[in-house]
Amino acid sequence: MAETGSGQTPEFGLDDADLAIEPTVFGPSAFAGKTVLISGGAGGIGRATAWLMARCGAAVVLTGRDAAKLDAAVATLRAAGLDASAKPCNVRDPASIAALHDWIWDEVGGLDILVNSAGGQFPQAAIDFSVKGWNAVIDTNLNGTWYMTQEAGRRWRDAGRPGSIVSIVVVTRQGLHGVAHSIAARSGVIGLTQALAVEWAPLNIRINCVAPGSIETPGWRVYDPSVIGAYPRSNPMMRTATSWEVAEACAYLSGDGARYVTGEVLNVAGGGQLWGETWTIPRPDYFNGPGRTLRQKDETP
Numbered sequence: 001m002a003e004t005g006s007g008q009t010p011e012f013g014l015d016d017a018d019l020a021i022e023p024t025v026f027g028p029s030a031f032a033g034k035t036v037l038i039s040g041g042a043g044g045i046g047r048a049t050a051w052l053m054a055r056c057g058a059a060v061v062l063t064g065r066d067a068a069k070l071d072a073a074v075a076t077l078r079a080a081g082l083d084a085s086a087k088p089c090n091v092r093d094p095a096s097i098a099a100l101h102d103w104i105w106d107e108v109g110g111l112d113i114l115v116n117s118a119g120g121q122f123p124q125a126a127i128d129f130s131v132k133g134w135n136a137v138i139d140t141n142l143n144g145t146w147y148m149t150q151e152a153g154r155r156w157r158d159a160g161r162p163g164s165i166v167s168i169v170v171v172t173r174q175g176l177h178g179v180a181h182s183i184a185a186r187s188g189v190i191g192l193t194q195a196l197a198v199e200w201a202p203l204n205i206r207i208n209c210v211a212p213g214s215i216e217t218p219g220w221r222v223y224d225p226s227v228i229g230a231y232p233r234s235n236p237m238m239r240t241a242t243s244w245e246v247a248e249a250c251a252y253l254s255g256d257g258a259r260y261v262t263g264e265v266l267n268v269a270g271g272g273q274l275w276g277e278t279w280t281i282p283r284p285d286y287f288n289g290p291g292r293t294l295r296q297k298d299e300t301p
C-alpha cells in the first residue's frame with residue numbers, strides 16, 4: 001500500500017494510490033462542471049468520494065477540522081491532475097460553516113452537491129454515556145449535518161439553483177450495537193432527510209442518505225481489534241467493504257442518475273440491514289448463551 005496524502009499509510013482502508021486507480025462504473029465526465037463539497041473530505045469515505053467525483057470531472061471542495069490533513073489530501077488530488085481545494089470548518093459551528101459557504105460562493109463559483117461525511121462516535125455501553133459524550137455525538141452527527149444542510153439549502157434557494165445532498169448515516173434498525181448515541185443521531189438525520197425531501201422539492205433540491213455497513217477506514221481506530229475481527233461476519237456477504245464502494249453509492253445518489261430519487265436511504269452494507277450483527281463493544285455474554293425454551297423460561301439464563 002502506498003503513502004496517503006497525509007503522509008501516512010492508513011491502518012485501515014484504501015490509500016490515495018488505491019483511490020487514484022480503483023475502477024468505477026461512472027464515466028470520466030459524469031460530474032463535469034459540478035462543484036461538490038464534502039465534509040469529512042480527508043477521512044476515509046469522504047476522501048474516496050472526493051477521488052471518485054474528481055476523477056469524473058468535478059471540482060471537489062474538502063472540509064473538516066484538521067487543516068493539515070485537508071491540505072495534504074488536496075495536494076495529492078492536485079498531483080493527479082484533479083480539481084481540488086479545501087477550507088477547514090467545524091460542522092458543529094454554524095459560523096464556520098457560513099464562512100466556508102461564503103468562500104465557496106465568492107471564490108469557487110457556487111455549489112452543486114453536498115456530501116455530509118463528517119461524523120463518528122465512540123463505542124460505549126449506553127448506560128455509561130456521560131452528558132458530554134452524548135452531546136458530542138449528537139452535536140457532530142445530527143446538529144452538524146443539519147447546519148451544513150441548512151446552509152447549502154439557503155444558498156441554493158437564494159441563488160435559484162438546484163442542489164443535491166447525500167448524508168452518510170449508519171444502519172439504524174438492525175444489528176449495530178454499542179453506539180446508541182449515534183443510532184439516535186442518525187435516526188434524526190434520516191427523519192430530517194425525509195421531511196426535507198418534501199419541503200425542498202419545490203426548491204429543486206434532492207436529499208438522500210447512504211447507510212454504510214462495515215467499511216474499512218481510518219475511523220475504525222476507535223474500535224478494539226477484538227471486535228473488528230468479527231466485522232466480516234456482520235452481513236450475509238461475509239466480508240467488509242471499501243470506502244470506494246460507498247463512494248460509488250454517493251456518486252449515484254447525488255448525481256443525475258438519481259434525478260427521480262429523493263428522501264431515500266441506500267444501505268451499502270452487504271445485506272447487514274437484514275442479517276448479522278456488529279458489536280462495537282465486546283458482545284455481552286448474555287447473547288452467547290443458549291437461550292431458553294418455554295419449559296426453561298423460569299430458570300435464570
Ligand SMILES: CCC/C=C/C(=O)SCCNC(=O)CCNC(=O)[C@H](O)C(C)(C)COP(=O)([O-])OP(=O)([O-])OC[C@H]1O[C@@H](n2cnc3c(N)ncnc32)[C@H](O)[C@@H]1OP(=O)([O-])[O-]
Pocket residue numbers: 119120121122123124130132133134136137140170213214215217218219220222231278280
Ligand atoms: C463497522 C462498525 C461501525 C462503524 C461506524 C463508524 O462510523 S466508523 C468511522 C467513524 N469515525 C469516527 O468515529 C471517528 C472517531 N470518533 C470521534 O472522533 C469522537 O467519537 C467524536 C465523534 C465524538 C468526536 O468528539 P470530539 O471531537 O468532541 O472528541 P473528544 O475526544 O473531545 O470527545 C468528547 C467527549 O466524548 C466522550 N468520549 C469520547 N471518546 C470516548 C470514549 N472512547 N469513551 C467514552 N467517552 C468518550 C467524552 O465525554 C469526551 O470528553 P472528555 O471526557 O474527554 O472531556
Ligand SMILES: NC(=O)C1=CN([C@@H]2O[C@H](COP(=O)(O)OP(=O)(O)OC[C@H]3O[C@@H](n4cnc5c(N)ncnc54)[C@H](OP(=O)(O)O)[C@@H]3O)[C@@H](O)[C@H]2O)C=CC1
Pocket residue numbers: 039040041042043044045046063064065066067069089090091092117118119120121140144168169170171211212213214215216217218219220
Ligand atoms: N467506516 C465505517 O464502517 C462506517 C462509517 N460510517 C460513517 O461514515 C462517515 C465517514 O466515516 P469514515 O470515513 O469511516 O470515518 P473517518 O473518521 O475516516 O472520517 C470522518 C471525518 O469526519 C471529520 N469530522 C469529524 N468531526 C468533525 C467536525 N466536528 N467538523 C468537521 N469534520 C469533522 C473528520 O475530520 P477532522 O478530524 O479533520 O475534523 C474525519 O476526517 C461517518 O459519519 C461515519 O460514522 C457509518 C457506518 C460505517
